[in-house]
Amino acid sequence: QSALTQPPSATGSPGQSVTVSCTGTSSDVGGYNYVSWYQQHPGKAPKLMIYEVSKRPSGVPDRFSGSKSGNTASLTVSGLQAEDEADYYCSSYAGSIRSVFGSGTKVTVL
């Protein structure tokens, strides 16, 4: 299974929005509504931010939202804050209890 494709970087100013895409195939992203997103700060473990395409775990600000169209999922961070600067990874279910991660996107807050 190949890694899902994400842009290497995304940039936004404080208060603006940034969107990160995650492109897979009909065997993973396009085939299931089990796309999740993870935030990883340097030296830290990943943290779940979005699951089942658009659901937020308790404690995750509503500035984080997710969507999906076809084989591409997206994470949008609205009202960017300095603490949102991190690496973001998407993940998708790929059938038979297999998971696949995206290549990762570094979000920079100017």
Add this chain to the structure above:
Amino acid sequence: QLQLQESGPGLVKPSETLSLTCTVSGGSISSSSYYWGWIRQPPGKGLEWIGNFYYTGITYYNPSLKSRFTISVETSKNQFSLRLTSVTAADTAIYYCATLAAAGLKFDYWGQGTLVTVSS
């Protein structure tokens, strides 16, 4: 609230076998609510799913990886383990244990990760 903690050697020689353990607290490893999994991250690179174990005894592995990985469980100690044979420098990575929730298929609890370096 589940807590996971990895343990194992920080340094392994090439061609040797790596063994890591994940100790679970705050819940039972026999729970049907979770798959118990391993994920790794080479320095400066992205996340790679290795495999999951379910309480029924079934294991699932990344088909892209060579069959050098084995995940096992020690129920009495509430631990699960990862064994990797014939390691090379390409196996140098931070290894995370994590739970894949059966509902939602999301990795919701993570250990802090343990860096394993393969070097002679």
